[in-house]
Amino acid sequence: MSRSPNGSWRSVGTRPVRPDGIDKVTGRAVFSADFNLPDALQGAVLRSPFAHARILRMDTARALALPGVKAIITASDLPEITEDQALINGQPPDFRDMSANILARTKVLYEGHALAAVAAVDAKTAEQALALIDVEYEVLPHVIDVQQAMAPDAPVLHDSLITQGITPAPSRPSNIASRHEQVHGDVEQGFAQADIILTEEFTTQPVHQGYIEPHACMARVASDGQTDIWCSSQGQFMVRAYCARLLDMPLSRIRVTPLEIGGGFGGKTTVYLEPLAVLLARRSGRPVKIQMSRADVFRATGPASGSYISMKIGALNDGTLVAAQGILCYQAGAFPGSPVRLGCMTAFAPYDIANVKMIGYDVVVNRPKSAAYRAPGAPMASFAAESLIDMLAQRLGMDPLELRIRNAARDGTRTAYGPRFKEIGYLQTLQAAQAHPHYSAPLGQHQGRGVASGFWFNMGGQSSAALTLNEDGTVMVTTANPDIGGSRASMALMAAEVLEIDVDRVRPEIADTSSIAYSDLTGGSRVTFAVGMAVTQAATELVASLQQRAATLWDIPVDQIDWREGCAVASIDGKQEILSLSSLAAQAGKTGGPIAAHVSINAQGAGPGFGTHICDVEVDPDTGRVTVLRYTAIQDVGTAVHPSYVEGQLQGGAVQGIGWALNEAYQYDDNGAQLNPGFLDYRVPVASDLPMIDTVLVEVPNPRHPFGVRGVGEVPIIPPLGAVANAVSRATGTRHVDLPMSPPVVLRAIQRAARRRR
Amino acid sequence: MKQHICTHINGEATEFLCDAADTLLQVLRDNLRLTGTKEGCGTGDCGACSVMLNDRLVCSCLVLAVEAQHSQIETVEGLANGDSLHPLQQAFLDHAALQCGICTPGLLVAAKALLDHNPSPSESEVRFWIAGNLCRCTGYDKIVRAILAAADNMRTTHDGAQS
Numbered sequence: 023m024s025r026s027p028n029g030s031w032r033s034v035g036t037r038p039v040r041p042d043g044i045d046k047v048t049g050r051a052v053f054s055a056d057f058n059l060p061d062a063l064q065g066a067v068l069r070s071p072f073a074h075a076r077i078l079r080m081d082t083a084r085a086l087a088l089p090g091v092k093a094i095i096t097a098s099d100l101p102e103i104t105e106d107q108a109l110i111n112g113q114p115p116d117f118r119d120m121s122a123n124i125l126a127r128t129k130v131l132y133e134g135h136a137l138a139a140v141a142a143v144d145a146k147t148a149e150q151a152l153a154l155i156d157v158e159y160e161v162l163p164h165v166i167d168v169q170q171a172m173a174p175d176a177p178v179l180h181d182s183l184i185t186q187g188i189t190p191a192p193s194r195p196s197n198i199a200s201r202h203e204q205v206h207g208d209v210e211q212g213f214a215q216a217d218i219i220l221t222e223e224f225t226t227q228p229v230h231q232g233y234i235e236p237h238a239c240m241a242r243v244a245s246d247g248q249t250d251i252w253c254s255s256q257g258q259f260m261v262r263a264y265c266a267r268l269l270d271m272p273l274s275r276i277r278v279t280p281l282e283i284g285g286g287f288g289g290k291t292t293v294y295l296e297p298l299a300v301l302l303a304r305r306s307g308r309p310v311k312i313q314m315s316r317a318d319v320f321r322a323t324g325p326a327s328g329s330y331i332s333m334k335i336g337a338l339n340d341g342t343l344v345a346a347q348g349i350l351c352y353q354a355g356a357f358p359g360s361p362v363r364l365g366c367m368t369a370f371a372p373y374d375i376a377n378v379k380m381i382g383y384d385v386v387v388n389r390p391k392s393a394a395y396r397a398p399g400a401p402m403a404s405f406a407a408e409s410l411i412d413m414l415a416q417r418l419g420m421d422p423l424e425l426r427i428r429n430a431a432r433d434g435t436r437t438a439y440g441p442r443f444k445e446i447g448y449l450q451t452l453q454a455a456q457a458h459p460h461y462s463a464p465l466g467q468h469q470g471r472g473v474a475s476g477f478w479f480n481m482g483g484q485s486s487a488a489l490t491l492n493e494d495g496t497v498m499v500t501t502a503n504p505d506i507g508g509s510r511a512s513m514a515l516m517a518a519e520v521l522e523i524d525v526d527r528v529r530p531e532i533a534d535t536s537s538i539a540y541s542d543l544t545g546g547s548r549v550t551f552a553v554g555m556a557v558t559q560a561a562t563e564l565v566a567s568l569q570q571r572a573a574t575l576w577d578i579p580v581d582q583i584d585w586r587e588g589c590a591v592a593s594i595d596g597k598q599e600i601l602s603l604s605s606l607a608a609q610a611g612k613t614g615g616p617i618a619a620h621v622s623i624n625a626q627g628a629g630p631g632f633g634t635h636i637c638d639v640e641v642d643p644d645t646g647r648v649t650v651l652r653y654t655a656i657q658d659v660g661t662a663v664h665p666s667y668v669e670g671q672l673q674g675g676a677v678q679g680i681g682w683a684l685n686e687a688y689q690y691d692d693n694g695a696q697l698n699p700g701f702l703d704y705r706v707p708v709a710s711d712l713p714m715i716d717t718v719l720v721e722v723p724n725p726r727h728p729f730g731v732r733g734v735g736e737v738p739i740i741p742p743l744g745a746v747a748n749a750v751s752r753a754t755g756t757r758h759v760d761l762p763m764s765p766p767v768v769l770r771a772i773q774r775a776a777r778r779r780r
Numbered sequence: 781m782k783q784h785i786c787t788h789i790n791g792e793a794t795e796f797l798c799d800a801a802d803t804l805l806q807v808l809r810d811n812l813r814l815t816g817t818k819e820g821c822g823t824g825d826c827g828a829c830s831v832m833l834n835d836r837l838v839c840s841c842l843v844l845a846v847e848a849q850h851s852q853i854e855t856v857e858g859l860a861n862g863d864s865l866h867p868l869q870q871a872f873l874d875h876a877a878l879q880c881g882i883c884t885p886g887l888l889v890a891a892k893a894l895l896d897h898n899p900s901p902s903e904s905e906v907r908f909w910i911a912g913n914l915c916r917c918t919g920y921d922k923i924v925r926a927i928l929a930a931a932d933n934m935r936t937t938h939d940g941a942q943s
């Protein structure tokens with residue numbers, strides 16, 4: 023494997039049609055709800071109409087008596103998980119909470135919380151049965167807002183929840199699950215040096231991942247207990263592990279077959295339906311299929327945490343940042359576990375600041391348990407930090423990119439959360455933004471330009487890949503990670519690069535949990551980096567095997583054999599001899615049998631990711647409506663293995679961030695019931711809301727990956743909140759600190775600013 | 781009582797039995813196993829279930845199956861001609877206009893409906909026409925480019941055939 027004289031790779035960096043493309047444009051691809059078995063029952067889930075209530079009594083007798091109903095389960099059918107079984111190796115998720123989330127035990131904690139599940143001969147019968155389950159509730163006071171949930175007199179969700187991270191431990195339960203503190207330098211001293219100190223409060227609303235495919239699954243249990251699950255998720259091994267834990271089964275008894283996944287964005291990194299389907303299938307003796315409605319998806323899955331953030335920065339008159347401080351309060355939903363810690367770590371990571379102190383609170387409220395959403399925890403914290411930096415630029419009369427360049431983290435900068443950065447490309451994204459024609463395009467009346475940056479760690483992790491050489495010289499690349507945005511293409515390209523063959527001779531497949539070794543799930547921007555590393559190593563091993571086979575056939579030492587253009591090459595008696603991949607494959611039987619390589623690794627060395635976005639908006643002064651006029655997403659992507667799909671990550675992430683900034687929010691009535699559990703009233707961006715999203719791929723190779731890859735999927739959702747808010751603030755001449763910036767909110771801000779100016 | 785419905789789906793005479801309350805989407809997916817048409821919301825908001833009903837673009841989740849009596853229905857499964865892809869399908873592949881692919885069938889059907897009556901739409905016309913088809917992965921950029929490129933390609937082919 024070697025670069026061509028002009029520095030490019032043979033396959034890496036090209037843009038072939040994705041291997042699963044034909045199936046996805048013809049309707050043949052099988053997504054979760056598309057999978058059927060001949061004698062399957064239909065499942066349905068009973069969900070709480072109340073935001074907070076004690077379950078006094080539940081009686082399923084009338085429902086069970088309905089003809090066509092084959093099984094009903096409630097929380098009493100789930101094994102009890104004790105406190106010491108709740109965590110594996112002390113790490114989240116908490117399986118006691120997960121068990122109580124998939125079927126409520128003693129209390130329902132949000133509208134939509136599952137209470138029971140039914141399997142019946144068809145969907146209509148299952149729905150009828152739900153209405154026949156008698157539940158007696160004692161409705162309790164509820165709390166939706168994060169600041170109200172932190173008040174001393176707030177309704178308490180969990181009687182045993184004592185705040186962690188405070189010494190001495192509080193004596194009374196509260197909704198504050200934990201306090202997290204991160205200190206770097208000495209902020210008091212830092213603020214004492216500052217010429218300028220800016221303080222502001224920010225709020226953001228929970229937003230749903232908004233994948234277009236609702237959750238769905240099929241389960242089948244054989245009479246000996248052997249269990250099959252077909253579903254779409256971000257990790258078939260995650261589904262297997264979680265179901266095994268929740269149902270107290272050995273892993274070997276469960277096989278999970280991944281179906282195509284219709285979007286996840288972090289939201290499909292947990293289970294909701296699968297354990298219920300397994301229990302129903304076990305009880306009924308027939309396969310059971312369960313699908314969520316869109317309203318179920320909104321009321322009972324995701325979202326990303328909403329937040330209240332108070333933040334402060336201090337700077338010298340020349341723009342040098344000397345101190346930053348923040349208090350971040352994140353909504354965890356009904357159970358602890360918001361990503362507030364990651365918000366604390368990432369907010370100021372793009373900057374070299376000597377003194378930073380961040381305090382985070384993880385707060386439970388009567389909303390669905392929050393789930394990961396692309397760079398979990400980072401966008402809201404970044405929104406606050408990048409808004410303050412824009413305010414500082416305005417105060418100093420300084421160009422906002424210049425201000426960022428002055429303070430940018432570089433190689434060797436110690437981050438506020440601990441490690442030193444190595445080989446990062448943040449500065450390059452700022453320079454690319456300055457040089458981009460977008461940044462100098464003229465702006466008209468009521469228009470404004472905002473910039474913002476963002477940082478994400480990116481992850482490595484446990485990954486497996488199996489390469490097998492077929493008898494005709496084509497190659498299978500089997501991995502264990504659902505392809506959520508084109509990763510099959512990346513895997514094929516990296517294998518083809520090492521083998522020095524055309525990518526169309528490589529076929530990528532994604533295996534079930536019984537057909538390949540464990541892999542961590544598809545998330546953390548890790549697949550192209552970490553699974554790609556496993557594929558690359560397996561391909562390298564395959565080449566070594568092929569050279570060995572050629573050595574056997576030629577009867578010469580293996581170190582005299584080169585691998586070039588998909589062929590073993592050697593000079594024998596002064597004459598160049600060649601054995602192609604196809605002929606080595608055809609002769610495998612003579613040289614030791616089938617040729618394959620299986621690599622399982624825990625990939626280390628993921629390269630940090632930085633992005634800088636530029637956004638132009640126009641604000642209608644009469645209605646407050648914001649129109650995005652131009653948008654450019656710039657990111658250090660390491661090496662773009664398939665540039666089109668890398669651009670797609672930047673574009674898609676940017677637009678999700680635009681939705682977060684401008685439109686998306688849950689509305690609740692006084693009883694804590696969601697008023698907008700559908701795409702009509704929970705408005706994700708549509709095509710007519712948007713311009714083209716320009717991208718610039720800055721490539722600063724990650725030296726710890728064979729092709730220089732760094733993760734790209736999560737960074738792009740971080741900068742948009744700040745970039746859009748900074749653009750709207752500059753267009754309207756007043757600072758916007760509450761998201762979403764919907765027309766009435768923007769209009770009120772414009773009117774208030776006008777009154778102040780009078 | 782089951783209703784007996786006679787239709788043509790993707791050019792083939794197709795009969796089915798359904799309940800009066802069944803939607804066309806349910807019948808396509810559950811009875812006929814034409815699962816290329818997707819359900820994203822069931823309320824006509826996401827466009828994943830877009831099909832052509834008598835040359836009109838509809839959300840099949842908002843059409844009762846009994847309304848399809850004696851009608852012509854076209855779904856994503858009918859877009860390609862044998863193993864030869866429709867120019868829109870090819871353009872979606874060439875422009876990487878899909879990531880997860882769940883919205884793709886609906887977008888292809890909707891885009892074909894646009895190009896059938898407007899062979900040279902502007903970018904803005906494309907954006908407003910597909911505003912009822914949600915995509916959460918791509919930010920629409922590559923989808924819009926793919927539709928414009930397919931339109932261009934189809935016009936060139938058509939003009940070439942005429943001259």
